[in-house]
Amino acid sequence: xxxxxxxxxxxxxxxxxxxxxxxxxxxxxxxxxxxxxxxxxxxxxxxxxxxxxxxxxxxxxxxxxxxxxxxxxxxxxxxxxxxxxxxxxxxxxxxxxxxxxxxxxxxxxxxxxxxxxxxxxxxxxxxxxxxxxxxxxxxxxxxxxxxxxxxxxxxxxxxxxxxxxxxxxxxxxxxxxxxxxxxxxxxxxxxxxxxxxxxxxxxxxxxxxxxxxxxxxxxxxxxxxxxxxxxxxx
Amino acid sequence: xxxxxxxxxxxxxxxxxxxxxxxxxxxxxxxxxxxxxxxxxxxxxxxxxxxxxxxxxxxxxxxxxxxxxxxxxxxxxxxxxxxxxxxxxxxxxxxxxxxxxxxxxxxxxxxxxxxxxxxxxxxxxxxxxxxxxxxxxxxxxxxxxxxxxxxxxxxxxxxxxxxxxxxxxxxxxxxxxxxxxxxxxxxxxxxxxxxxxxxxxxxxxxxxxxxxxxxxxxxxxxxxxxxxxxxxxxxxxxxxxxxxxxxxxxxxxxxxxxxxxxxxxxxxxxxxxxxxxxxxxxxxxxxxxxxxxxxxxxxxxxxxxxxxxxxxxxxxxxxxxxxxxxxxxxxxxxxxxxxxxxxxxxxxxxxxxxxxxxxxxxxxxxxxxxxxxxxxxxxxxxxxxxxxxxxxxxxxxxxxxxxxxxxxxxxxxxxxxxxxxxxxxxxxxx
Numbered sequence: 001x002x003x004x005x006x007x008x009x010x011x012x013x014x015x016x017x018x019x020x021x022x023x024x025x026x027x028x029x030x031x032x033x034x035x036x037x038x039x040x041x042x043x044x045x046x047x048x049x050x051x052x053x054x055x056x057x058x059x060x061x062x063x064x065x066x067x068x069x070x071x072x073x074x075x076x077x078x079x080x081x082x083x084x085x086x087x088x089x090x091x092x093x094x095x096x097x098x099x100x101x102x103x104x105x106x107x108x109x110x111x112x113x114x115x116x117x118x119x120x121x122x123x124x125x126x127x128x129x130x131x132x133x134x135x136x137x138x139x140x141x142x143x144x145x146x147x148x149x150x151x152x153x154x155x156x157x158x159x160x161x162x163x164x165x166x167x168x169x170x171x172x173x174x175x176x177x178x179x180x181x182x183x184x185x186x187x188x189x190x191x192x193x194x195x196x197x198x199x200x201x202x203x204x205x206x207x208x209x210x211x212x213x214x215x216x217x218x219x220x221x222x223x224x225x226x227x228x229x230x231x232x233x234x
Numbered sequence: 235x236x237x238x239x240x241x242x243x244x245x246x247x248x249x250x251x252x253x254x255x256x257x258x259x260x261x262x263x264x265x266x267x268x269x270x271x272x273x274x275x276x277x278x279x280x281x282x283x284x285x286x287x288x289x290x291x292x293x294x295x296x297x298x299x300x301x302x303x304x305x306x307x308x309x310x311x312x313x314x315x316x317x318x319x320x321x322x323x324x325x326x327x328x329x330x331x332x333x334x335x336x337x338x339x340x341x342x343x344x345x346x347x348x349x350x351x352x353x354x355x356x357x358x359x360x361x362x363x364x365x366x367x368x369x370x371x372x373x374x375x376x377x378x379x380x381x382x383x384x385x386x387x388x389x390x391x392x393x394x395x396x397x398x399x400x401x402x403x404x405x406x407x408x409x410x411x412x413x414x415x416x417x418x419x420x421x422x423x424x425x426x427x428x429x430x431x432x433x434x435x436x437x438x439x440x441x442x443x444x445x446x447x448x449x450x451x452x453x454x455x456x457x458x459x460x461x462x463x464x465x466x467x468x469x470x471x472x473x474x475x476x477x478x479x480x481x482x483x484x485x486x487x488x489x490x491x492x493x494x495x496x497x498x499x500x501x502x503x504x505x506x507x508x509x510x511x512x513x514x515x516x517x518x519x520x521x522x523x524x525x526x527x528x529x530x531x532x533x534x535x536x537x538x539x540x541x542x543x544x545x546x547x548x549x550x551x552x553x554x555x556x557x558x559x560x561x562x563x564x565x566x567x568x569x570x571x572x573x574x575x576x577x578x579x580x581x582x583x584x585x586x587x588x589x590x591x592x593x594x595x596x597x598x599x600x601x602x603x604x605x606x607x608x609x610x611x612x613x614x615x616x617x618x619x620x621x622x623x624x625x626x627x628x629x630x631x632x633x634x635x636x637x638x639x640x641x642x643x644x645x646x647x648x649x650x651x652x653x654x655x656x657x658x659x660x661x662x663x664x
Contacts, residue, residue: 058658079581086579097574101246111578113239
């Protein structure tokens with residue numbers, strides 16, 4: 001737990017909504033070390049998704065500094081961010097965000113396809129199947145997303161996030177579109193990944209989800225505060 | 235993303251919306267078909283000209299009487315073209331090497347007891363050279379290839395000279411069969427035969443000839459010929475002088491237009507044709523060269539080609555805009571997908587190529603369909619243009635190139651727009 005994977009210093013994100021300026025994130029300081037499982041909690045509109053987007057390099061902070069694996073990223077260009085995002089960050093979305101015309105394994109292989117030809121077609125296939133078997137879905141590799149259940153889709157998405165062996169996995173309400181049983185399954189899977197050494201940040205408003213985390217942060221009106229550990233609370 | 239991955243992705247996207255893609259192609263299909271048809275017309279015109287060229291050499295000017303309607307009948311207008319004018323052309327105009335003329339008439343020829351009907355031809359001294367250069371007649375059993383000369387046509391005696399043509403000398407050269415029929419195997423050289431009421435001395439006999447060009451089988455058998463100077467023929471065997479058709483051979487094919495002007499000036503002077511009030515000449519003769527035929531054919535093809543070119547441009551632009559429109563819709567529809575691509579590491583160029591390839595795939599498919607349609611259209615285009623249209627093989631890669639160009643030009647803007655989407659907003663797009 002010594003190496004900081006993510007370190008932010010006073011990052012602020014403001015949007016202009018017509019005439020007015022909205023501050024979605026204000027002076028957020030966050031340090032996440034390798035192997036941690038962090039939960040970001042807060043009501044909708046509290047700014048937790050904004051923070052996740054900035055950490056995930058999908059969005060840029062208006063001010064403040066952000067180091068990903070000790071590397072400052074504020075000054076990186078669009079394609080450099082895309083490259084870093086593809087290599088070091090794995091995303092899991094509430095609505096799965098699988099591509100409809102690709103099979104399960106092709107969806108999983110997508111991040112590999114964007115690695116400048118580093119992985120050949122066969123290599124992509126092998127690695128995608130390995131990732132799928134780690135979420136126990138290798139038997140569904142050739143199915144289209146529409147042929148899969150919600151839980152299966154989310155497991156495909158987790159496999160896609162894992163396939164590049166990223167520095168951190170960012171999950172935005174990963175159980176939000178799933179029934180409670182399936183949600184528990186997915187959280188168990190994420191917990192296993194964490195126990196194998198994976199660094200995970202989950203955004204949620206569900207305490208049942210957050211209780212898997214080592215540390216919990218609360219967001220309110222764009223301000224980030226570290227809360228009590230869920231594990232300690234229980 | 236590797237090229238094969240890109241191709242696969244683009245193909246899938248197009249096939250996911252087959253009907254939409256097919257409808258989008260339509261403009262390109264019509265545009266490309268127009269390009270194919272247009273070039274086929276031009277090519278056909280060229281082929282037609284080439285065919286005409288075989289009968290009209292690059293250094294030849296055909297000169298003929300102009301006819302006009304007079305009292306409800308076609309009649310020669312102005313003065314007739316005299317054979318003597320033809321003979322004078324070559325002496326007075328240095329650029330004119332020689333002028334071939336001929337007149338023909340079926341007449342009775344008699345020697346002793348033998349009397350036959352023959353096709354008498356009045357001609358100039360160099361008629362054999364015309365036969366040689368025509369290349370479709372050769373001595374029977376000839377094995378020397380194309381390299382025969384005028385002398386090889388002559389079996390015995392000699393041919394009449396230019397001086398004899400000028401003088402109107404009553405001499406004649408007989409075809410192989412004509413000589414056999416009249417003289418039953420005796421030597422005809424130096425004998426005098428009767429043609430109608432005119433006496434004529436035989437000075438030469440031709441060898442047996444055969445026509446080699448199968449397409450010219452309709453021409454009269456050269457073995458049954460009787461040739462005499464055109465002057466003698468017209469003076470002795472016609473009631474009144476007739477207008478002749480001339481083929482002037484120019485010394486230098488590159489100066490044929492210059493020669494044509496000189497011939498025109500010469501004939502206008504002879505025929506006393508003056509400029510009228512508007513500065514025009516009312517010529518009583520017409521001239522034709524390769525360049526004229528080329529001009530006529532091109533003129534015929536041009537009108538239709540312009541129409542097709544306009545149609546091609548309009549269709550391609552409309553088709554291109556259609557592609558752009560569909561691609562813009564597609565980018566909007568797939569905003570979320572683009573967001574996913576960006577989230578897993580797609581660079582700007584990856585997104586540009588995916589959408590560009592999709593547009594190019596649509597336009598290229600349209601191009602291929604257009605090529606097929608264009609080829610099917612050629613017979614119809616030909617029917618509208620005097621039967622002249624011929625697929626130009628080079629037009630196929632060109633048409634495909636045009637289709638690709640349209641796809642790239644009109645696909646670029648939507649593709650670039652897609653690549654510039656904000657990843658976070660794209661992912662949030664509903």
